[in-house]
């Protein structure tokens with residue numbers, strides 16, 4: 001495993017679209033619904049406990065959080081979508097911030113879609129996948145919390161989800177992952193290394 005990820009540091013939190021950091025180098029963004037396990041995945045991949053904040057209350061992260069792996073290579077924790085209890089105003093704000101980011105970010109090299117393996121492919125997940133397909137943005141999907149299922153069930157859901165993506169001609173690689181058990185780190189690091197040019 002590339003030891004570089006262990007040196008990842010928090011860089012900045014952004015709430016307003018016009019405050020995004022300089023758009024240079026290479027970035028990989030983690031997207032997915034609230035509570036899917038995005039922040040936990042970033043922590044596990046960087047072998048740190050509290051790099052990205054894990055919240056007990058879903059929908060807490062309203063900012064885009066940037067982490068520097070090395071120089072101008074960054075990981076980005078996007079605020080989770082689909083949090084039903086968030087007030088309308090908040091959801092609109094989420095949408096405009098994330099949409100703005102995704103549309104205009106030149107340094108964005110790929111999108112990691114994080115889905116709870118027990119609740120995959122929500123309506124929002126599909127929107128994101130279809131959007132990524134349209135812009136030809138490389139995508140990789142982590143089916144996380146794989147520790148919650150048996151090995152057989154994990155294999156079955158990998159196959160099923162892979163089939164559904166294929167049906168819609170969505171080109172995303174796919175893997176099982178567990179932040180809790182540190183499962184799937186090697187596979188995910190390979191994708192990050194490639195996209196970030198590390």
Ligand SMILES: Nc1nc2c(ncn2[C@@H]2O[C@H](COP(=O)(O)OP(=O)(O)O)[C@@H](O)[C@H]2O)c(=O)[nH]1
Nearest residue numbers: 034035036037038039040054055145178179180
């Ligand atoms: N069992 C298990 N729980 C996880 C895993 N990843 C995240 N969680 C839990 O899921 C909840 C949401 O995680 P978080 O990373 O904050 O999700 P985010 O909202 O997508 O950033 C927390 O209670 C985590 O401890 C995992 O791989 N396995």
Ligand SMILES: [Mg+2]
Nearest residue numbers: 038039053061
């Ligand atoms: Mg989070």
